[in-house]
Structures are given as C-alpha cells and as structure tokens.
Amino acid sequence: MFALVVGRSVATNHQPPTTNRRRQEKTVTLPSIRIGQGYDVHVFTDGDHVMLGGVRVPHDRGVLAHSDGDVVLHALCDAMLGALALGDIGVHFPPSDPQWKGADSRAFLRHCDALLRARGWRVGNADVTVVCERPKIGPHAEAMRMLIAGELGVGLDDISVKATTSEKLGFTGRGEGIAAQAVCLLVPA
Numbered sequence: 001m002f003a004l005v006v007g008r009s010v011a012t013n014h015q016p017p018t019t020n021r022r023r024q025e026k027t028v029t030l031p032s033i034r035i036g037q038g039y040d041v042h043v044f045t046d047g048d049h050v051m052l053g054g055v056r057v058p059h060d061r062g063v064l065a066h067s068d069g070d071v072v073l074h075a076l077c078d079a080m081l082g083a084l085a086l087g088d089i090g091v092h093f094p095p096s097d098p099q100w101k102g103a104d105s106r107a108f109l110r111h112c113d114a115l116l117r118a119r120g121w122r123v124g125n126a127d128v129t130v131v132c133e134r135p136k137i138g139p140h141a142e143a144m145r146m147l148i149a150g151e152l153g154v155g156l157d158d159i160s161v162k163a164t165t166s167e168k169l170g171f172t173g174r175g176e177g178i179a180a181q182a183v184c185l186l187v188p189a
C-alpha cells in the first residue's frame with residue numbers, strides 16, 4: 001500500500017489489515033499540478049456557422065455573443081483561469097468593452113496562456129466536451145484539437161475535444177443553444 005501525494009514526496013508505512021505481511025514503504029514523487037474547470041453556453045440565433053475550438057463549423061444557425069461566441073475556447077479559457085484562481089473571461093474581457101465585440105476567441109486563449117506562463121505554468125492536458133444536438137462535432141474535432149494544441153504549444157495528445165447530445169432534453173436538446181465544459185491540468189512551464 002502506498003500513497004500518491006502531489007507536489008512533494010511521501011513515504012507511507014500503512015500496514016495492510018492482513019497480518020504477517022512485510023511492511024512496505026514506497027516514495028512517489030509527482031510534479032506540482034493545478035486543476036481547473038470551465039463551462040460556457042451560447043444561444044443559437046440566425047446564422048450560417050458557429051465558431052468552435054477556433055474552427056468555423058458550417059451550420060444553419062449562428063450564436064448570440066459579444067465575441068465570436070466560441071463556447072469551446074471560452075470554456076477552456078475559464079478552466080485555465082480557474083486553475084490559478086484568476087477569475088473568468090468576463091473579468092479579463094468584459095462584455096461591456098467594445099474592443100471585444102466580434103473578437104476572435106483565439107485571442108482570449110493566447111492571453112490566458114500568456115497569463116499562465118508568466119506565472120510559471122502551462123497547460124499539461126485539457127479535455128473539452130461540447131453539448132448540442134447539432135452541428136455534429138465529430139468531423140471537426142481533430143481540427144479543433146490541432147488548433148488548440150498549436151495555440152498552447154502542447155502536443156496533440158494533450159488536447160481532447162469530444163461531444164455529446166443531451167438526448168433531446170433541456171435547452172441543448174431543444175436546439176436552443178450550445179454548451180461546452182472543459183477541464184485542464186496545469187504543469188510547471
């Protein structure tokens with residue numbers, strides 16, 4: 001029996017309940033890590049595409065947003081900011097600020113990455129789930145992963161983008177909007 005402790009070494013001498021077994025000691029050292037999660041929603045409106053993970057995905061709807069409304073990048077930015085308790089994208093890019101009107105959300109991602117790196121961290125890996133009935137995400141997921149990995153300077157295997165419907169339940173199920181949630185680990189840069 002041994003324990004994993006993040007950020008420092010630990011030795012344990014927990015004795016299994018079964019008797020007469022040799023006492024085990026094991027030291028496991030893992031690097032310091034931080035975890036963050038993010039969630040974003042945008043309402044569908046008239047349009048012919050949605051921006052997702054920095055990729056223009058053709059669709060018979062668009063999204064209502066101050067920026068380009070990329071729920072994948074917004075959720076990911078919030079996860080990155082949350083990992084260092086740096087607030088959320090609304091704090092860093094206020095919707096009241098005209099400079100973000102129609103903004104390309106890749107700029108938000110780059111800014112968040114710079115904030116992390118200035119503090120000695122980078123994304124270790126991230127996992128994003130898009131929730132919508134349509135558009136189908138599968139055919140575009142690889143392009144999103146490549147774009148995000150490129151922007152963050154990490155490997156393709158460190159970035160996951162996947163999707164689910166909500167089985168026609170709720171606002172996503174009724175096709176009223178699109179949601180994304182993200183988790184990420186930060187590791188020392």
Ligand SMILES: Nc1ccn([C@@H]2O[C@H](COP(=O)(O)O)[C@@H](O)[C@H]2O)c(=O)n1
Nearest residue numbers: 132133134135136137138163164165166
């Ligand atoms: N917008 C979406 C939703 C789902 N997918 C893919 O379809 C699979 C099945 O979805 P369920 O919600 O029925 O489990 C899902 O695992 C995704 O691979 C998609 O590409 N785009």
Ligand SMILES: C[C@@]1(CO)OP(=O)(O)OP(=O)(O)OC[C@H]1O
Nearest residue numbers: 065066067089090093094095100
């Ligand atoms: C991205 C910002 C930029 O003004 O506005 P929106 O594009 O509306 O997106 P939201 O997910 O509501 O996040 C708030 C803002 O930071």
